[in-house]
Amino acid sequence: MKIQVNGKKVEYENELTVKELLKEEDVDMPEMVSVELNGEILAKDKFDSQLIKDGDQVEFLYFMGGGSNDGLH
Amino acid sequence: MDFTEEQLERYSRHIILQEVGVEGQQKLLESSVLIIGAGGLGTPAAQFLAAAGVGKIGLVDADQVELSNLQRQVLHHTPDVGRLKVESAKNKINSMNPDVEVKTYRDYLYSGNIKEVIREYDFIIDGTDNFPAKFLINDAAVMEDKPFSHAGIIKFTGQTMTVVPSEDTPCYRCVFIDPPPPGAVPSCKEAGVLGVLAGVVGALQATEAIKYLLDKGDLLTGNLLNYDALSMDFRKIEVKKNPDCGVCGEDPEITELIDYEQGACEL
């Protein structure tokens, strides 16, 4: 199947779950990623079960801090 | 308000722009922006907003300048090491542009004081480095109907998105739902960041603030802009309002602000 991950075309033999795709795409820390599937944000508890199918568009949106610690505790 | 000769000259490159003009420059001089975090993102943003003549700039930061900040926090200079960041930044802004009133907050923002602080300003810039702060700012801004610019940076990549609650645009929580588990967040000291990346992204945030204040152009709402400095790719990812969003969704369960616990990393 052909899918798009972060705007790039990739091919996989078989359908796979979001969790498996994160692993295949070498995302080290899936906890630091929000996943958008065909334009909709996917709830984290669906990573295990949600299947990626031919033609799907997937975006990995990374949690990014940075800037300054303004001292919120 | 009448412009002085000096102001006409100072802002001449703005005034000559059709989209700004005398009217737009006047709007900027009458506007206010709050910058939360006077560090990597906040200082370049503050610098350009001050140069642009935004009449009032609020700076929130409880930290002091450290030597390791100077690689990217361009408003702080070597003699400022050990001074409060807000004081250091205020001095530079005052000498850059006397038209700008600078209000400093050396307080910690938390659920109990953030609403009161942001209420005073037209636009908010999130220049913080940690997720409890980012979620707090988002939720408070949504509740108070305050437009803001989110941004984050790590290593060679950055992201930014603008949220305008009064226009019902997607919020930070629509996309990121909840802060990541504290144990998952890498130490920022270990991660590192290219200094100039902070400047690029902070300047983008200032651009959004100015466009919002002038009511010109298209804001980065409903889009997360991702910038990769290594490949020099700018990519906008369309994001939608999340009906299940905890703060702006159809049935929001967050009605009180939350102080999340999480060690903040020093960037």
Ligand SMILES: [Zn+2]
């Ligand atoms: Zn939302």
